Amino acid sequence: MDVLTIEQIKNNYPNQWVVIALDGDDIQHKPEKGVVLLHGKDYLELCYQARDIAKNIVTTTFFTGTSSVNRKWLKSIRLQEQPKTI
Numbered sequence: 401m402d403v404l405t406i407e408q409i410k411n412n413y414p415n416q417w418v419v420i421a422l423d424g425d426d427i428q429h430k431p432e433k434g435v436v437l438l439h440g441k442d443y444l445e446l447c448y449q450a451r452d453i454a455k456n457i458v459t460t461t462f463f464t465g466t467s468s469v470n471r472k473w474l475k476s477i478r479l480q481e482q483p484k485t486i
Contacts, residue, residue, distance in 0.1 A: 401435045401436075402435070403433050403434065403435055404433060404434065404435070404436060405432060405433045406431065406432060406433065406434075409434075409436060409464060410464040412436075413436070413439045413464050414464055414465060415441070415463075415464060415465035416439045416440060416441055416463070416464055416465070417439065417440060417441070417442075417443050417446045417461060417462070417463055417464075418436055418438070418439045418461070418462060418463075418464055419436070419437045419438040419439070419446060419450045419454065419459050419460070419461050420434030420435060420436055420437060420459060420460060420462075421434055421435045421437055421454065421457045421458065421459055422434050422458045422459065422460060431460055434460070437450065437453060437454055437457075437459065438450055438453065443461075443463075446461065447461070
């Protein structure tokens with residue numbers, strides 16, 4: 401596996417979540433390079449896969465694209481009307 405810089409990772413995997421393995425030197429600082437373990441568009445799926453793959457490895461996860469707003473989506477459902485009792 402090749403060690404890539406953060407810029408190379410951003411160019412190779414645009415607008416994706418990436419899990420990289422870190423060296424011992426990068427643990428205390430902002431990582432500058434790493435080995436790409438996983439990448440994908442779905443953050444939760446990536447986290448589940450990383451849990452199984454990277455048990456004894458120091459990793460970090462980051463998004464390679466830009467996001468102007470942090471959005472949280474909620475699922476809404478319409479409840480059926482209940483009959484009113486008097």
